[in-house]
Amino acid sequence: MLNPIWLKTFATVAACHSFTEAGRQLGLTQSSVSEHIRRLEDSVGRRLFVRDTHSIAMTPDGEAMLAHASVILQAMARAESQFRGPRLKGRVRLGSSDDVALGPLPAVLAAFRNAHPDVELEITIAMTGKLYELLDAGSIDLMVGKRRMGGRRGVPLFTSRLDWLAKAGTLVDLTQPLPLILVAEPSVTRSVVLDALAEKGVRWQVVCTSSSYAGCVAAARGGLGVTVRSQYLAARGLTPPVNIASLPSLPDVEFICLAAKRLSRPAGTLLQLLQESDLRGDWVGE
Structure with missing residues (x-):
């Protein structure tokens, strides 16, 4: 089993090319660093470093392990960040054009709901032009719709013919x-x-x-x-x-998202999810 503590120590050693410096950065003794690396190598049955009294270098297996360690540690950091903070509560007023609601929007809403079950979603379906009016009037917090190619309002999500x-x-x-x-x-x-x-x-x-x-x-x-x-x-x-x-x-037209100037934390979180999601794909609408 890949212990995340060992992986963090391994990644730190790989970054600074020194057991001593890695121990200093992690607040560990050099012997503890060496023990973590030894146990990680024993766990995978491969040598990860070639070292002598003057230098240290990663083996090909060590380079492969570093790629996996980076992904694992980044995923853990994101998970810890989400669950370390207080649970999101409140309401998000989202406007969506009809075609986006029939297509990719449900998957994004499901992901948001699963991560933040205490947030109430209020969804308004309307033509994009009407959504612009509602956003400008402060009736919704953010919107997903479309614009002509070359338009300036909103952050582009994807393009469609x-x-x-x-x-x-x-x-x-x-x-x-x-x-x-x-x-x-x-x-x-x-x-x-x-x-x-x-x-x-x-x-x-x-x-x-x-x-x-x-x-x-x-x-x-x-x-x-x-x-x-x-x-x-x-x-x-x-x-x-x-x-x-x-x-x-x-x-072609561009599908975009657009938000009010001031957003609540729940609304800002949903906006970030929309911008990071790949909304392109194959959806079959009625």
Whole structure:
């Protein structure tokens, strides 16, 4: 078994290349340092150092052990830091766009809840434009949503392409205005789509507006027209139109998180988790 005390002593010796200096830094006698190293070597059955009266050097096994020791000691430090402090309590008011809530957000919320069970989460689902308004008004503490590429508000989390989707087998009649199913204003997706169509000179008609992406998907499944979803979010029952190549390509959007100027400790902790989490992946939304 790898005793963490032995690993700490081993890592310190490796860093300062001296048993004597390692003992000084750790508050141990040189004989204690030597004993820790001996017991670690006995535990793994390998020589970790080659040493004589004048020098000390790691063996190849010692170099391999150092890589493992660093990971183990860092993990222990993070665990000790979390449980050494008082348990987080309070409330976090989180705003999320519909598509993020249908995709990667649940995994982040589960991780936060498991680590901080005493914190109450209050979640508001809205279009990104509305979330900006709520944050500026002080109604939420932090938000996750999206922005146009090159936007300045928020910290980028990941980038996603926007895709055209419609009922399976749909062939768009390009001689007629493009029948659009879009989320209501204020919406980053809506404005990006309409700007892209205008730039290409494509005629369109908004045939259905919904307050949520779920409503857009339902209308598209019913064959009312074409809608747009982020690339990473699939929608069962919908596929790209048969003549997708004839439709203008849509630009990427950035998914971001943004926080109020002053955050409570629980809100700051959730913000850090969002920024450190890899929110990209394969999620299948309804």
